Amino acid sequence: MPSKAIKTFITPLGKENPVFVQILGICSTLAVTNKFENTLVMVIGVIFTTTLSSFTFSLLRKIIPSRIRMMVETLIIATFVIIVDIALRAYMPEVWQQLGPYVGLIITNCIVMGRLEAFASSNPPGLSLIDGLGSGIGYAYVLLIIAFFRELLGSGTIWGISVFGDWWTNWAIMIMPPGAFFMLAIFIWVVKGRAAE
């Protein structure tokens, strides 16, 4: 049993990573990664949502009629997203404002829904919790890496602290939409290219 739990946790980190293997949850991957701080807040929100909604859905999986399964999934996810939204608004209003609609859009993040459908609907709560956590972390570290490079190249800073000094000319393109697309493409290229070798 413990080895199965470890395997469940490890798989989404690499071999079946939600972002660069399954290409899910791309919207927020692109949208929130222009500042490291915002990205960190966002991924914590997503980890919270995937973990707890997987757990909750798994608890209820035997009593939910299959016809309304999708609707129940959405409602469970939305409940946790509302908690994240209210907490952010109360404690970090600035970040909340910058993230804008993307906090609410965790509901439609395919990763969360995908894990509920693919895993939590047929596995016990404990294991589903681990799976949700693993998927959340698999998503989180990819975003943090992308955000690190985008903020570094685009603003010359990390966490708002200047790294390069005055001689550095900002690559403004990196914090704008095209930079997000290019950065994610490069990330996928590096990872998949290595896997192909």
Next chain:
Amino acid sequence: MSFTPVAIFFGAIFTGNILLSNYLGMCSFLSVSKEIKTSTGLGAAVIFVMAVTTMLNWIVYHYLLIPFHLEYLRFIVFIVVIAAFVQLVEMIIERVSEGLYAALGIFLPLITVNCAILGVSLFMVIRSYTLAESFFFGLGSGVGWFLAIIAMAGIRKKMVGAKIPKGLEGPGITLIIAGMMALAFMGFSGMINIS
């Protein structure tokens, strides 16, 4: 901060393209854009659903949620409205066009979780549009999404025989093309600013 609905309509298509500058609707964009025909079908469905749901959500938000101080429930309410509406559209398409239904297959339910649809409703609340503005914003965003996915499908069709570096096939190269399209659309940004 008053914009005419027409300006919002064109702004949503070009300067603030929902896909290329707000990154919404990427999942279906990446997976469906392989063929022009399917893209057209999905794009048309998105235009329709987006325009109508934005309006419905505006009505629900302003006449139901605000009077009862239930704004925090907007995520749940919006998604339920969208899901119900998509279900309706699915039933209609199934009756009217069997070919389209077979082609879209699993993608119609995916419209419910297409972040662009919910995103447009959330933007509408954040930017406090009026009813007419919301409708044109939804319509414009849908058209913008349609334009982007058709363009992408056309480009991908031309690339079938192209030699692509290892590891970049599929999603990688699609993202790079999307990046270039975003660059091109940035050229419009001086025209109208809606954000």
